[in-house]
Amino acid sequence: MTEAVLKVEGLTKRFGALIANEDVDLDVQPGEVHAVIGPNGAGKTTFVSQLAGELRPDHGRILLGGRDVTALPVHKRARLGLARSYQITSVIPSFSALENVAFAAQAIDGNSFKFWKPARSVDHLNEKAAAILAEIGLGHRQDILVKNMSHGEHRQLEIAMALATDPKVLLLDEPTAGMGPAATEGMIAFLDTLKGRYAILMIEHDMDVVFSLADRISALVNGRRVATERPDQIRQNAEVRRAYLGDKADKLNVSRSKASPGGDTSC
Amino acid sequence: MPKGLLFGSRSFDLRHLTMLVLLAVMLILPLFGDAYLLRVATRVIVLSMVAISLDILLGYGGLISFGHAMFLGSGGYVLGVLTYLGIGNGFVVYPAAIALSVVLACIVGMIVLRTVGVYFIMITLAFAQMLYYLANGIRIGENYGGDEGLPLPSRTDFLGALNFNDPAVFHYFTLAILVAILYVSYKLVNSRFGRVIKACRDNERRAKSLGYNTFGYRLVAFMISGGIAGLAGALHMNLQKFVSPDELHWIISGDLLIMVIVGGANSLIGPIIGTGVFVLLEEGISNLTEHWMAIFGPMLILIVLFGRRGIYGLIKPKGEDG
Ligand SMILES: Nc1ncnc2c1ncn2[C@@H]1O[C@H](COP(=O)(O)OP(=O)(O)OP(=O)(O)O)[C@@H](O)[C@H]1O
Ligand SMILES: [Mg+2]
Numbered sequence: 001m002t003e004a005v006l007k008v009e010g011l012t013k014r015f016g017a018l019i020a021n022e023d024v025d026l027d028v029q030p031g032e033v034h035a036v037i038g039p040n041g042a043g044k045t046t047f048v049s050q051l052a053g054e055l056r057p058d059h060g061r062i063l064l065g066g067r068d069v070t071a072l073p074v075h076k077r078a079r080l081g082l083a084r085s086y087q088i089t090s091v092i093p094s095f096s097a098l099e100n101v102a103f104a105a106q107a108i109d110g111n112s113f114k115f116w117k118p119a120r121s122v123d124h125l126n127e128k129a130a131a132i133l134a135e136i137g138l139g140h141r142q143d144i145l146v147k148n149m150s151h152g153e154h155r156q157l158e159i160a161m162a163l164a165t166d167p168k169v170l171l172l173d174e175p176t177a178g179m180g181p182a183a184t185e186g187m188i189a190f191l192d193t194l195k196g197r198y199a200i201l202m203i204e205h206d207m208d209v210v211f212s213l214a215d216r217i218s219a220l221v222n223g224r225r226v227a228t229e230r231p232d233q234i235r236q237n238a239e240v241r242r243a244y245l246g247d248k249a250d251k252l253n254v255s256r257s258k259a260s261p262g263g264d265t266s267c
Numbered sequence: 268m269p270k271g272l273l274f275g276s277r278s279f280d281l282r283h284l285t286m287l288v289l290l291a292v293m294l295i296l297p298l299f300g301d302a303y304l305l306r307v308a309t310r311v312i313v314l315s316m317v318a319i320s321l322d323i324l325l326g327y328g329g330l331i332s333f334g335h336a337m338f339l340g341s342g343g344y345v346l347g348v349l350t351y352l353g354i355g356n357g358f359v360v361y362p363a364a365i366a367l368s369v370v371l372a373c374i375v376g377m378i379v380l381r382t383v384g385v386y387f388i389m390i391t392l393a394f395a396q397m398l399y400y401l402a403n404g405i406r407i408g409e410n411y412g413g414d415e416g417l418p419l420p421s422r423t424d425f426l427g428a429l430n431f432n433d434p435a436v437f438h439y440f441t442l443a444i445l446v447a448i449l450y451v452s453y454k455l456v457n458s459r460f461g462r463v464i465k466a467c468r469d470n471e472r473r474a475k476s477l478g479y480n481t482f483g484y485r486l487v488a489f490m491i492s493g494g495i496a497g498l499a500g501a502l503h504m505n506l507q508k509f510v511s512p513d514e515l516h517w518i519i520s521g522d523l524l525i526m527v528i529v530g531g532a533n534s535l536i537g538p539i540i541g542t543g544v545f546v547l548l549e550e551g552i553s554n555l556t557e558h559w560m561a562i563f564g565p566m567l568i569l570i571v572l573f574g575r576r577g578i579y580g581l582i583k584p585k586g587e588d589g
Contacts (some may be wrong), residue, residue, distance in 0.1 A: 006422060006549070054476070077480035078476055079478045092465075095466070107478040113484075115460045116458055165478060
């Protein structure tokens with residue numbers, strides 16, 4: 001194996017008596033899509049939040065490109081190439097779609113102590129933002145205020161913003177959360193174009209998305225990583241099958257399944 | 268200035284008209300020779316600067332500072348104390364007033380910006396009250412300072428270029444400064460820096476996860492705001508020829524918030540209109556009755572309830588967001 005772009009060792013996070021993550025080891029190789037699946041409340045978002053730096057782990061280490069970033073604040077990790085998209089859409093509501101992405105691009109364009117020139121007329125940021133929006137299929141919507149956009153468009157914008165920071169690692173927390181089947185297909189097709197270009201850690205409930213994109217799949221159950229397998233092998237994993245008793249066990253076997261249940265789809 | 272430059276929209280609308288009328292009134296007023304009216308007008312101009320500086324934090328940055336009077340005080344006291352020390356040169360005392368206010372904002376900002384929401388409101392208030400008591404301790408000789416305040420011992424002199432004792436000259440001078448502040452603030456809030464500040468207001472978490480050191484940007488915004496307010500504080504001292512701890516009292520900080528909110532936060536014209544309305548009502552109603560706040564209070568609630576963006580919300584073109 002080559003050196004992992006992202007490596008997590010023994011990550012543990014407790015909320016009082018609740019153990020949200022327990023001794024989780026995981027890595028993401030260059031160009032790999034590593035999916036993390038698991039039932040509701042398994043600790044997936046908690047895991048991503050620790051990687052991004054919003055939550056401090058109780059134990060464990062996070063290595064980005066070999067460098068220990070466990071103690072770094074969120075913005076410094078981002079500057080090292082760690083980009084995140086949120087399960088619950090998190091954008092700048094008073095900005096247009098273009099300005100949201102341009103704002104993301106601005107984050108890596110030196111510092112922003114630039115007080116005079118109008119932000120809206122910084123061509124290289126606008127051009128980069130427009131190109132990313134066009135790529136993701138929002139080209140025709142770039143001047144719309146995001147508060148007037150649909151949920152599906154918000155999900156696309158989430159990813160566009162993450163991409164605009166030229167990341168090395170993408171942390172995608174349920175990129176298709178709350179999307180209808182057609183929009184999900186579109187998102188799968190788009191994420192497929194990212195495959196190989198970024199190291200991607202993707203949390204996903206929708207097994208279609210997982211099996212279409214993942215190179216490896218890890219299952220998180222009650223905060224513990226119970227398996228890491230190639231997609232063709234995860235179905236056979238006994239621990240995973242046990243965790244997915246009932247309807248989800250079927251999901252692991254069928255190729256067509258419904259989008260993830262609600263409860264985390266608001267924005 | 269080219270048309271549309273200041274307001275970001277191409278066409279001429281009610282906002283431009285309001286500004287032009289206000290500007291015209293301010294330009295013509297000294298010609299009438301009514302000393303009282305002129306004084307009120309100059310006061311509106313000076314307090315407008317503070318309101319604009321507060322709105323950079325409040326409307327654009329989402330930071331509700333309940334201690335902004337501290338900078339009105341810092342600017343005034345620097346001018347007063349330096350003049351007592353025999354430094355009356357405006358080219359020295361004005362930059363000093365601004366510089367000290369920026370330093371104060373930096374120190375205060377480093378602490379208050381670690382909190383958010385209600386805690387931010389409370390801790391800015393606490394800081395201002397602390398400085399209020401500190402100002403009570405500023406004494407010069409036997410007779411000056413303390414809770415009595417400091418009279419300005421001699422007029423500020425700009426190497427003979429400006430006679431601040433002439434109310435008309437002082438009025439036009441403050442008007443020119445206000446226009447400059449308005450222009451600089453306009454540039455600021457629309458710049459890349461301003462974009463970061465607005466994004467932090469909307470969604471600080473996202474700004475961080477994109478790689479922005481939001482604390483640093485907010486701190487600089489706080490310092491800029493403090494500097495503008497400090498400049499206004501010095502001008503206020505020149506207008507009143509007097510500064511006292513009352514200048515830093517929390518009631519003044521509250522008045523400033525009212526000016527911004529009534530006029531319309533998140534706009535640059537709003538705070539000016541709000542200040543105008545506030546000062547005129549204060550002068551007007553308080554001449555009629557001592558309990559002017561009992562009349563002004565309910566009016567305030569109505570304005571905030573029905574015009575969600577204050578008075579500015581009534582004059583901005585429909586559908587426009589800025
Ligand atoms: N800040 C918090 N304080 C206390 N408990 C929390 C906190 N955040 C999450 N939890 C709890 O930790 C557990 C894991 O939550 P997490 O959001 O990581 O799950 P998830 O796997 O992302 O679930 P979902 O599939 O519903 O998104 C849940 O039981 C949740 O209630
Ligand atoms: Mg989650």
